[in-house]
Structure formats: C-alpha cells, structure tokens
Amino acid sequence: MEENLRQIQEFSRHARPDVRLEAVKIWSGLSLDAQSHPFFTKLKIGNDLVRLLSDSNGEIVKHSATTLVNLSTNPNFVDYFLGTNKSSLEVIIKEIRSSGNSQKDLLIKILVNCTREAIGRTIVLQENTPLFGLNVVRLLHMLESIDIKNSQQISTYHHLPYIIVNLCQERMGRQLLMEPNRRLLLKYVIPYMDYNINYDAFEPNAPIKQQYQIFHQGIWDIVRNCCFAINEKPDEKFMRQWWKNKVQVQSNETNGDDNDDNDNDNDNDDTNDISSADLELRIGEYFCDLFCFEENLLLYEILNPLLGGIYSYRNSIRQALPARLQTRYMKLNKARFDSEWIRKCSLQCLGLLISVKKSLVGESFASVFVQHLLVQNLLLPKLLKEYEMWEPKEDLARLSKKIRKSLLRSSQVLFFLFFC
Numbered sequence: 559m560e561e562n563l564r565q566i567q568e569f570s571r572h573a574r575p576d577v578r579l580e581a582v583k584i585w586s587g588l589s590l591d592a593q594s595h596p597f598f599t600k601l602k603i604g605n606d607l608v609r610l611l612s613d614s615n616g617e618i619v620k621h622s623a624t625t626l627v628n629l630s631t632n633p634n635f636v637d638y639f640l641g642t643n644k645s646s647l648e649v650i651i652k653e654i655r656s657s658g659n660s661q662k663d664l665l666i667k668i669l670v671n672c673t674r675e676a677i678g679r680t681i682v683l684q685e686n687t688p689l690f691g692l693n694v695v696r697l698l699h700m701l702e703s704i705d706i707k708n709s710q711q712i713s714t715y716h717h718l719p720y721i722i723v724n725l726c727q728e729r730m731g732r733q734l735l736m737e738p739n740r741r742l743l744l745k746y747v748i749p750y751m752d753y754n755i756n757y758d759a760f761e762p763n764a765p766i767k768q769q770y771q772i773f774h775q776g777i778w779d780i781v782r783n784c785c786f787a788i789n790e791k792p793d794e795k796f797m798r799q800w801w802k803n804k805v806q807v808q809s810n811e812t813n814g815d816d817n818d819d820n821d822n823d824n825d826n827d828d829t830n831d832i833s834s835a836d837l838e839l840r841i842g843e844y845f846c847d848l849f850c851f852e853e854n855l856l857l858y859e860i861l862n863p864l865l866g867g868i869y870s871y872r873n874s875i876r877q878a879l880p881a882r883l884q885t886r887y888m889k890l891n892k893a894r895f896d897s898e899w900i901r902k903c904s905l906q907c908l909g910l911l912i913s914v915k916k917s918l919v920g921e922s923f924a925s926v927f928v929q930h931l932l933v934q935n936l937l938l939p940k941l942l943k944e945y946e947m948w949e950p951k952e953d954l955a956r957l958s959k960k961i962r963k964s965l966l967r968s969s970q971v972l973f974f975l976f977f978c
Contacts, residue, residue, distance in 0.1 A: 719776025
C-alpha cells in the first residue's frame, strides 16, 4: 500500500492534468478505507492535496477535496497534517472565500472536520497572535452573505455554522463572539435564529430539507455554546478594553462630542490602569452588556421558538408584555417552531442563562441578573407555563417546568429589579 501511494504521489505532481486527475481519483477511492489513512499520513499526502485545491482543473479540485474530507475524519491524520503544515487551513479558508472555487461545500466540510480537533481550533482562532479572531470575522462575514431563501446557497454553505460551533468549544472562541468591544460578533448569527421554515413542505427524502435542518441547527448550536460564557470568568484583556471603551462613552455623553482635539489623548488616560480586583467587581456589569444589548434582542430570539401568537395568551399576560415582543415575535399567525430539536435548544439556552454562578458575579448580582434578563417586563414564568400546556413532548415540558420553578424561587429579590 505504501509503495503504491508513493507512486501515485509522483503522478499527482505530473505536468499533464489528465495524469494528475487519475492520481487524485485513485486517492479519493483509497481514502474511504480507514486502514489506508496511516500511509497517507506518513507520506504527507495531505500537503499535495492542499496544493491541488488551487488546480485550474475543477475535477482535480473536486477529488482532492473529497480525499481530504475522508482523511480529516481521522484525528491522527489531522494532528499530524496540521502539526507539520499549519498554513494548510489558511489556504482552505482562502479557497472558500474565493469566488472561482466551485467546491466550497467540500472545503467547508474539511474545515469542520479539522476544527473538531484542538490543533485545528487553535490554528483558526490564531490565539496569542496579533491576528487573533480575524478568521472568525471572515467566517461570520461569509455567513452574513447567505440568502436564507436561496436553496443553492444553503446547499453550498449548510455546514458553515459548524465551523463556528467547533471554535466556540474553546473558551476564547466563545468570549470572542460575545466580546462587547467587537460590537458583539454574535450579532451576525442572531438574524438566522428568527427563521421557522416548514420542513414538511419538502419531499421527505429531499436533500435540501436535510440541508436546511443542518444549517438551522448549527446556528442554534453556536448560540447555545456562547451561553456557556455566562459561567466563565471573562478574559482580563477583553474586560480592560471594555471598561476603557465604557468610560470613554460615558465621558462623551457627559462632556458632549465637542472635544475632538482630545481624542488623541485617549490612550494616555488612566482607564487602562484599573486594578484586576476592581475589574472582578465589574464582571456582573460586563455580563449585562453582553446579554442585555439592544433591549434584550438575544433573549427574545431565544424565546421565539416557544412563543405562540399573541391572542393565544390570556388578556392579563398580553397587557403586561413589552410592545416589541408582541409586534415582532408574537404576530397573529405566529406558530411555535415545529422542530423539536430547536425548542429543546431554546430551553437549554434559557437554563444556561439563569444558572449564572453566584461565586463569579456575587450573590446579590446573580439574583438581580436573572431577574433582569428573564422576569422584568417579560412574565417569563407565565409564558413558559402557557408553552407547557402546548408542548406535545413530555421531556421538553418537564425541562420548561424546571426552569420556571428556578425562576420562581428567585422571585424574592424582585424588588432589586430597579437596580439594573
């Protein structure tokens, strides 16, 4: 096997396209056998395959990408492949962004497989370098460009959210998406949450139906992973920059925007000299900026799958709900999401948000934070009770009831609400 692969490797470097094509076709077939993967790894064939991704022959690119998809399912191959050639993922990202590459769906699958391993996530995040987060921004811009009603784009990009899902498995990946200093990168993801496609409208075995489901579930997986940040101590450098920006905004609001001549002195003030101890006292405030932006936009989107039309609720509840929640998320013809998986993910996100650790932000603030997010002007326990009456799945109704009881247990601090 090794000698055969070595000979094919020589043919893959031949000047004639037809010879290169036959070589990668053989590789594509052999890579389906997991027992051949150690030989691909030993001969560093992954480097040849990455080089062929830029070939002018589309069929060569297709078979090269297919081979890498098969090989990258093997963690040992990924570890060795990326350990010896860290620039490979940069090449793949560049090809995904290229307008001339017609195999983007395969290239995205390669990146998904590689970022399942820690080494792949580290390379894409570029942590501890000046370019930290650049690739994430590029991926989010690609996501933002997708037209959800364009089935061709969904067919190509339906696995794209899972690259970000994998990156959010890392603490710094989650905090990067939630960082206020970057105007909350999660905002690029949120528009795709408010999307309730009728999967029953497709033929039962239609590929596009499964592709829409994969895409939508990937979006919700990103949000759920980011909700874990509520129980993680924020990175100090993120908090320092957040505090500096916050002080500057407050200063501009107090003094007006007439002091343009002083803008160049911003880096010389003492806001960046705040002590670590003082920063820790402001973790709760940092979380509020993270999760309460734009009048609770993230919370409303998380609740959306559980909400029905406004007139399905009692009059006492309708009158107490915020106008924005009614007009945007509870229209007359609004139906709860038909995806059981999405409804479960919505409840899991709510459970994470109310589980903020008292040891992290302080006991009093933890209670206030929960109330501010989920009770103030929302009547969430009552909304959940209405949802439980509708929910046909007993396990989801029990999960909702558990969250509702947790909220009711914290209701004794309701008088603290005006503090936020």
